[in-house]
Amino acid sequence: MKKLFVAALVMLSTSAAFAGVSPALKAILGSKNYAECLDVLNSAMEDLQGSEEKATAYNHLVDIALADYQAQASKIGTNQFLIQQGQKDKVEAIDTIAMGDAAINAIKAAEQCFLYDNEPNSKGKIKPRFANNFERVKPAFENLILCGNPYAISGDQVKALKYWGSYLDAKNEPFFKDYSSENEKQFLGQVAFYTAAFAYQQKKFDLVGKYAEFAMQDQEYKKKAFDLKIAAMSEGLTSKEDSIKYKNNLIQVFEENPTNQVVLENLYNVTKKLDGLAAAKTLLDQTLAKDPKNFVALILKGNSQFDERAWQDAIATFKKAQEADPESPFPYFYIGACFQNRASDAPAKTTANVLLEEAIKNYEKAKELDPDQQKVSWGRFRYNSYYARYGENDPKTQAAKADM
Numbered sequence: 001m002k003k004l005f006v007a008a009l010v011m012l013s014t015s016a017a018f019a020g021v022s023p024a025l026k027a028i029l030g031s032k033n034y035a036e037c038l039d040v041l042n043s044a045m046e047d048l049q050g051s052e053e054k055a056t057a058y059n060h061l062v063d064i065a066l067a068d069y070q071a072q073a074s075k076i077g078t079n080q081f082l083i084q085q086g087q088k089d090k091v092e093a094i095d096t097i098a099m100g101d102a103a104i105n106a107i108k109a110a111e112q113c114f115l116y117d118n119e120p121n122s123k124g125k126i127k128p129r130f131a132n133n134f135e136r137v138k139p140a141f142e143n144l145i146l147c148g149n150p151y152a153i154s155g156d157q158v159k160a161l162k163y164w165g166s167y168l169d170a171k172n173e174p175f176f177k178d179y180s181s182e183n184e185k186q187f188l189g190q191v192a193f194y195t196a197a198f199a200y201q202q203k204k205f206d207l208v209g210k211y212a213e214f215a216m217q218d219q220e221y222k223k224k225a226f227d228l229k230i231a232a233m234s235e236g237l238t239s240k241e242d243s244i245k246y247k248n249n250l251i252q253v254f255e256e257n258p259t260n261q262v263v264l265e266n267l268y269n270v271t272k273k274l275d276g277l278a279a280a281k282t283l284l285d286q287t288l289a290k291d292p293k294n295f296v297a298l299i300l301k302g303n304s305q306f307d308e309r310a311w312q313d314a315i316a317t318f319k320k321a322q323e324a325d326p327e328s329p330f331p332y333f334y335i336g337a338c339f340q341n342r343a344s345d346a347p348a349k350t351t352a353n354v355l356l357e358e359a360i361k362n363y364e365k366a367k368e369l370d371p372d373q374q375k376v377s378w379g380r381f382r383y384n385s386y387y388a389r390y391g392e393n394d395p396k397t398q399a400a401k402a403d404m
Contacts, residue, residue, distance in 0.1 A: 021056075022049045028057045034064045034105055051119035052129075058113035059130045062137065065106035069140045072099035100147030100163045103140035107170050110137045114175040134175070141170055142181070145191060152194060161198040161207075164191055168211050189218020193225050200232055208232035227262050234266055243274055258287075261296035268300050277304070293324040302334055311338045329370035333378050336362035340385050356389040367403070379403045 021029075024044035031037035041057050048054050072095050079091045110133045117128045148163035168191075170176050192214035199207040209232060215225035233250070237243050250267040257263055264287060272280035281304060287297040298321035305314035315338045321331040336359045343355035363382035370376055383404050386397040 022047060022053060024048050025053045025057055029060050031060070032064065034061070034068060034102075037061055037064055050122055051116040052121055055113050055116035055119075055130060058109050058116065059133065061109035062106055062113055062130075062133055065102050065109055066136060066140065069099055069102035069106055072096075072102070073139070073143060096147050096150060097159070100144060100159075100166075103144050103147065104163075104166045106137050106140045107144075107166065107175075110134075111170070111173050111175045134178075138179070141167065141176065141179075144170075145187065148191075152198075157198040157201060161195060161202065161204075164195040165199070165207065165211065168192060168195060168214055171214070172210070189215050189221040189225075192218070193221040193228070196225060196228055196232075200228060200235075203235070205232040205235045226257075226260070230262050230266055234270075240274070243270060246270060247274060259291070259294070264294070264296050265300065280304075293320075295321055295324045295328070298324060299330055299334070302331075306334065306338060309341070311342045314338050327369060329366040329376050329378070332362045332366040332369065333376045333381070336360070336366065336378070336385070337381060340381065340388075343385075343388065353389055356385050359385045360389065373403075 024047035027044060028037060028041050031040050038061060041061060044057075045054070048057060075092045075094050079094070082088065082090050113130050113133060117130050118126055120126055144163045144167040148160045148167070151157075151159035152164070171179065192211050196208045196211035196215060199205070199211060209229045212225040212229040212232075215221040216229075218225075230250075230253070233246055237246055247267065247270045250263060250270065254260070254263045254267050268280050268283055271283050281301070284297045284301045284304075287294050288301070291297070298317055302314045302317035302321060305317060315335055318331040318335045318338070321328070322335075325331075339355045339359035339362065343352040343359065346352040346355055360382070363378050363385060366376060366378045367382065370378070373379055379400075383397070383400040386394070386400040390397050
């Protein structure tokens with residue numbers, strides 16, 4: 001008799017739990033497996049009665065995902081305790097993939113639950129019922145960094161991007177708008193930069209800029225992240241429309257960052273490609289009118305004059321670049337190349353020798369500033385100048401040959 005009474009109570013409680021809900025929600029709430037529940041939810045979405053039922057459905061999905069997550073995460077504390085007690089043999093392996101995937105599932109479900117939970121109910125009022133999901137899901141969110149760590153270290157960029165990228169994606173959603181952590185400030189810039197780099201290497205260029213934005217908030221990674229963002233913008237250009245869009249994006253970025261050299265160089269190149277050299281030159285002239293010491297603008301203008309074999313004009317422009325950045329080897333290298341080409345055009349040997357001496361002097365300065373040729377490959381050009389000036393067997397020429 002007692003067993004029948006208990007069974008009746010169970011049936012009564014089940015019926016009460018589903019009382020007043022749609023058949024679609026009943027089916028969702030009866031699901032115990034995440035994949036099954038998600039499949040039923042997606043199929044029954046149109047049959048759910050308003051935002052309240054949709055929020056309830058996604059909250060059930062949060063419950064399932066968090067249970068899957070906790071099955072692995074609970075081992076972390078237990079394992080730490082066992083290690084402290086000297087019982088390493090009892091430590092259980094943690095399935096970081098299962099834990100990370102469950103964390104992502106919980107976050108995505110909680111985001112959807114949050115959106116529907118904050119819509120007006122049947123009476124036109126906003127009364128969130130699942131506000132506690134933020135605190136429930138927060139540990140899973142924070143542990144996505146932990147889940148991605150071993151893959152970032154081992155070089156598995158696909159999995160590192162998956163977990164770290166999901167962490168950064170969540171930070172862009174309204175659900176986590178109030179999240180803050182002092183601990184996060186210590187690693188966010190680094191994690192965001194490498195996540196952007198992983199996305200770039202996997203040719204997921206649409207993700208690079210999004211993740212780079214987080215890294216750009218960190219002074220240590222700001223410049224590298226910005227340069228990576230600009231580099232990603234130039235990838236995947238398969239049509240003229242792509243190039244026009246890219247150019248317009250660069251114009252906007254350049255207006256916001258008028259002194260950024262990477263942006264100007266890319267904008268110059270795409271302008272030359274789309275609108276011709278004259279338009280590209282106009283861009284440089286406009287830039288130099290506002291900023292006469294803009295190093296990249298001077299280098300690009302000098303190169304343009306060099307390509308036109310206007311050696312004297314190019315030398316004058318590169319000398320202005322020297323004044324703008326005396327520690328850069330580029331102007332000296334380019335001036336050396338100008339004198340070397342002038343020597344090739346010289347009708348008299350004596351004139352050529354004077355010009356070659358000027359070329360050598362500038363190549364020597366480029367070597368002094370960049371001895372390992374990390375920025376500019378001056379070695380072969382310097383050797384050729386010595387060869388033309390002193391001949392193959394001269395000790396100075398032989399010494400220069402060693403730097404090729």
